[in-house]
Amino acid sequence: MAEIKVWGGLRPAIGGAATLDIEASTIRELLRKLEEQYPDTAPFIEAGIAVSIDGVIYRDSWGQKLPSSAEIYLLPRIEGG
Amino acid sequence: MSNNTKFTGQSFKSVGTRPLRPDGLDKVTGRARYGADIQLPGQLTALILRSPHAHATIKSIDTSKAEKLKGVKAVLTSADLPDKNKGDQDLFDILDNCMARKKVLYDGHSVAAVAAIDAVTARAALKLIKVEYAILPHVTDVDEAVKPKAPLLNRKCITQGVEPTPKKASNVAKRTEFGHGNTETGFAEADFVKERNFKTEQTHQGYIEPHACVASYSPDGTAELWVCTQGHFVFRQQCAALLGMDVSKLRVTPTEIGGGFGGKTHVWAEPVALALSRKANRPVKLVMSREEVFRASGPTSATSIDIKIGITKDGTITAGDATLRYSNGPYVGPWAMLGAMTAFACYDLKNVRTVGYEVLVNRPKTTAYRAPSAPMAAFAVESVIDELAAEIGMDPVEVRIKNAAKEGSQSSYGPVYGPIGIGPTLEAAQKHPHMSAKLGKNQGRGMACGFWFNFGGQTCTDLNIAPDGTVTLTVGTIDVGGARASLSLIAAEELGISYEDVKAVVGDTTSVGYNDMTDGSRGTFSSSMATIIAARNAISILKERAATMWEIPVDKVIWEEGHAKATGKKHGNLAPLSLAEIAAEAPNTGGPIAGHNELVADGAGVSFATHICDVEVDRETGRTKVVRYTVIQDAGKAVHPTYVEGQYQGGAAQGIGWALNEEYIYGDDGRLQNPGFLDYRIPVCSDLPMIDTQILEIPNPNHPYGVRGVGETSIVPPLAAVANAVSNAAGVRMTHVPMSAPRILKAIDSAQD
Numbered sequence: 136m137a138e139i140k141v142w143g144g145l146r147p148a149i150g151g152a153a154t155l156d157i158e159a160s161t162i163r164e165l166l167r168k169l170e171e172q173y174p175d176t177a178p179f180i181e182a183g184i185a186v187s188i189d190g191v192i193y194r195d196s197w198g199q200k201l202p203s204s205a206e207i208y209l210l211p212r213i214e215g216g
Numbered sequence: 217m218s219n220n221t222k223f224t225g226q227s228f229k230s231v232g233t234r235p236l237r238p239d240g241l242d243k244v245t246g247r248a249r250y251g252a253d254i255q256l257p258g259q260l261t262a263l264i265l266r267s268p269h270a271h272a273t274i275k276s277i278d279t280s281k282a283e284k285l286k287g288v289k290a291v292l293t294s295a296d297l298p299d300k301n302k303g304d305q306d307l308f309d310i311l312d313n314c315m316a317r318k319k320v321l322y323d324g325h326s327v328a329a330v331a332a333i334d335a336v337t338a339r340a341a342l343k344l345i346k347v348e349y350a351i352l353p354h355v356t357d358v359d360e361a362v363k364p365k366a367p368l369l370n371r372k373c374i375t376q377g378v379e380p381t382p383k384k385a386s387n388v389a390k391r392t393e394f395g396h397g398n399t400e401t402g403f404a405e406a407d408f409v410k411e412r413n414f415k416t417e418q419t420h421q422g423y424i425e426p427h428a429c430v431a432s433y434s435p436d437g438t439a440e441l442w443v444c445t446q447g448h449f450v451f452r453q454q455c456a457a458l459l460g461m462d463v464s465k466l467r468v469t470p471t472e473i474g475g476g477f478g479g480k481t482h483v484w485a486e487p488v489a490l491a492l493s494r495k496a497n498r499p500v501k502l503v504m505s506r507e508e509v510f511r512a513s514g515p516t517s518a519t520s521i522d523i524k525i526g527i528t529k530d531g532t533i534t535a536g537d538a539t540l541r542y543s544n545g546p547y548v549g550p551w552a553m554l555g556a557m558t559a560f561a562c563y564d565l566k567n568v569r570t571v572g573y574e575v576l577v578n579r580p581k582t583t584a585y586r587a588p589s590a591p592m593a594a595f596a597v598e599s600v601i602d603e604l605a606a607e608i609g610m611d612p613v614e615v616r617i618k619n620a621a622k623e624g625s626q627s628s629y630g631p632v633y634g635p636i637g638i639g640p641t642l643e644a645a646q647k648h649p650h651m652s653a654k655l656g657k658n659q660g661r662g663m664a665c666g667f668w669f670n671f672g673g674q675t676c677t678d679l680n681i682a683p684d685g686t687v688t689l690t691v692g693t694i695d696v697g698g699a700r701a702s703l704s705l706i707a708a709e710e711l712g713i714s715y716e717d718v719k720a721v722v723g724d725t726t727s728v729g730y731n732d733m734t735d736g737s738r739g740t741f742s743s744s745m746a747t748i749i750a751a752r753n754a755i756s757i758l759k760e761r762a763a764t765m766w767e768i769p770v771d772k773v774i775w776e777e778g779h780a781k782a783t784g785k786k787h788g789n790l791a792p793l794s795l796a797e798i799a800a801e802a803p804n805t806g807g808p809i810a811g812h813n814e815l816v817a818d819g820a821g822v823s824f825a826t827h828i829c830d831v832e833v834d835r836e837t838g839r840t841k842v843v844r845y846t847v848i849q850d851a852g853k854a855v856h857p858t859y860v861e862g863q864y865q866g867g868a869a870q871g872i873g874w875a876l877n878e879e880y881i882y883g884d885d886g887r888l889q890n891p892g893f894l895d896y897r898i899p900v901c902s903d904l905p906m907i908d909t910q911i912l913e914i915p916n917p918n919h920p921y922g923v924r925g926v927g928e929t930s931i932v933p934p935l936a937a938v939a940n941a942v943s944n945a946a947g948v949r950m951t952h953v954p955m956s957a958p959r960i961l962k963a964i965d966s967a968q969d
Contacts, residue, residue, distance in 0.1 A: 142630050143393030144553070147379045187631035191918060193818040194671055208631040211392075213554060213669060215736025215928060216421075216478025216584035 148175035163197035183212025237701040251428030251444035256499040267320035270354035270578040270886025281344035287337035290496035300460040309547040321546035324511025389548035395569035402535025402567030406526025414596040417879035418518040425474020431489035432499040447733020469724040478584030510891035514583020517542035535567035545581035554589035560628035561667035587928035598664035598936030637850030638824035662940025666932025670925035671736040672817030676729030677746035685796025692731030698859030710751035712778030737925025742817030754811025819918025825849035827933035838961030852924030871934025
């Protein structure tokens with residue numbers, strides 16, 4: 136499983152760490168396990184978390200696969216103009 | 217059929233050409249219908265009563281006299297718009313902004329509304345509404361608002377994102393942080409370190425069409441809304457939630473839009489119009505005046521940004537640090553966070569840290585404005601990079617090329633980049649004739665880079681083939697800049713027919729599935745993806761119908777150049793069937809032919825731009841004129857190059873206005889002093905040179921045609937590009953936007969003292 140990195144704003148909700156060790160094959164599984172293992176992340180998930188897979192940002196696609204060699208980075212879900 | 221959206225590198229016949237837009241004739245002849253053009257039988261006129269105070273408790277509202285006035289059909293206060301979404305803070309904030317409850321939080325905050333038979337009666341009714349206020353201390357300046365003794369907007373506001381959680385309330389609603397490495401180590405490695413504070417004033421998107429809508433609420437609980445909006449499905453969701461309606465019972469029809477730029481992504485008066493219509497049992501039209509648009513819709517943030525950058529003598533940036541304070545109005549948003557994410561995104565930095573603070577102030581609710589929050593952050597970063605380049609005696613383009621992010625660089629906001637275009641835009645700038653053109657007296661040249669994320673989102677598209685073989689394309693993303701032309705080109709490309717045979721329309725909320733709004737530069741990116749797949753689905757059906765007509769297996773049919781062609785020795789002599797010929801036989805081969813697609817268009821590629829600007833500064837008056845301007849930006853693939861250029865030019869024009877003239881000016885009483893285009897001056901044609909553009913095409917690997925969003929990035933570099941040009945022309949570093957004549961004069965005078 137690839138290392139999952141998180142943005143600074145989420146770190147207090149996971150005990151201050153910059154990375155996570157969660158076994159997940161899809162974005163849905165990752166977010167579900169994130170909330171199960173770190174309940175303080177629930178408000179962040181509710182507000183929206185985007186998942187960057189090798190630099191490509193996915194905001195909505197729960198079914199997206201997480202390749203084992205990919206860089207996974209959790210980001211806040213952003214809006215534009 | 218699978219949603220395969222990977223780039224294939226195909227060549228194009230229609231895409232990349234420049235036909236006239238289908239909405240052009242209606243717009244230039246006045247036939248196009250905008251929000252205020254809708255008329256219904258029995259329609260009432262609505263007006264809103266707004267607070268003259270920046271901050272006050274509402275002690276009482278007496279509407280009795282207004283209600284008795286002849287011709288008044290409904291009077292509305294917050295009591296008519298109760299909170300139907302207990303516990304949803306975001307929806308409550310929207311509701312409170314639409315109609316104040318216990319407190320007014322800015323000059324212009326709505327407190328009551330009337331619907332009457334005409335505007336004269338409505339105005340008279342507003343004067344009869346008596347509101348008793350208890351005035352509270354206010355704060356409108358972002359730096360003043362963060363001070364410990366600043367007046368508090370919300371006594372329950374405890375800063376989020378800080379450990380341990382603060383015990384005292386403040387106006388700092390949220391803290392966010394991004395970055396990697398160790399900035400202190402990085403600064404220790406630098407030969408030069410520059411630290412500065414930069415300020416930008418609040419600006420409005422300046423769309424020419426004010427917010428306007430017509431609401432018609434039926435006693436059976438259904439309703440219709442015609443509105444100028446960037447997202448009619450989002451408006452439907454929010455209005456239905458705020459009014460306690462079933463979503464499917466509210467039909468929202470988008471009108472043409474006279475500019476939005478992020479300002480029409482939020483509801484302002486629409487829930488009020490619907491509630492008035494419900495109360496009056498008549499259709500209600502509500503059109504904001506220009507003054508109301510300035511005072512009570514959503515401008516961008518005012519900011520105060522501290523920047524520190526370290527560099528070595530050979531031009532390597534060793535560390536970057538930014539603290540960004542962004543005004544949010546009275547309700548918390550993501551604005552400083554977006555500034556923090558984008559500030560250093562153009563560069564490959566080993567050590568970077570950005571911290572954003574969302575600050576509540578007594579100003580209207582901040583809203584998205586084209587690449588929201590990025591222009592201010594870029595202004596600060598790009599200004600300091602220019603100063604450092606001068607300090608080490610290196611060309612400013614060269615310094616940026618040396619430090620530019622590339623494929624594999626870790627972005628300052630976190631992830632590693634895929635293929636990106638910042639390097640190519642810089643190299644194109646370096647080679648551009650503008651860069652080496654001679655400057656005149658009192659002229660200066662500046663350049664700057666900018667970044668925006670771009671994104672996709674939920675999208676649904678219907679493609680219907682008429683019996684004569686022409687095609688109707690129904691999309692659910694609002695056309696803000698020529699998308700109907702671009703999407704028609706895409707459909708024509710896929711089907712192999714001419715652009716003139718495709719008619720693209722934006723459907724209402726009952727005629728196509730849910731679509732996210734047109735923001736994040738997603739309109740053409742996402743709807744083109746859905747259109748391509750919808751067209752491919754239609755082609756599958758067309759091939760089946762041709763097989764039926766020929767009485768051959770469908771696997772012997774291919775689609776080429778707008779025709780079904782039979783393949784194989786046995787069938788190769790059959791004459792190709794055109795789309796029109798197949799469509800004509802549709803009644804006998806299975807009925808109507810259509811293609812449909814719904815998807816989440818994720819995988820939008822990030823976008824970069826480099827701008828070059830020449831200005832001339834009058835050293836006696838401080839007046840500045842932009843004499844030459846060039847935009848270089850990566851489009852992935854320019855579907856309709858003219859409208860891509862239009863986006864580049866429009867973003868640059870707005871950025872130039874922001875850089876030189878535009879600002880919200882508040883008096884000591886907390887009231888907006890310049891809510892009109894005479895005193896809030898946006899650039900007009902005579903203020904600007906022809907803005908030159910250069911489109912780069914570095915394909916987005918996650919779009920079938922390589923398309924990237926293009927609408928927003930072009931507003932990111934101008935504040936910095938103009939500031940660098942003015943600073944070079946005036947001989948003094950400009951740190952406060954807008955660089956209006958008095959500010960430039962003051963800076964020149966201060967430098968001479």
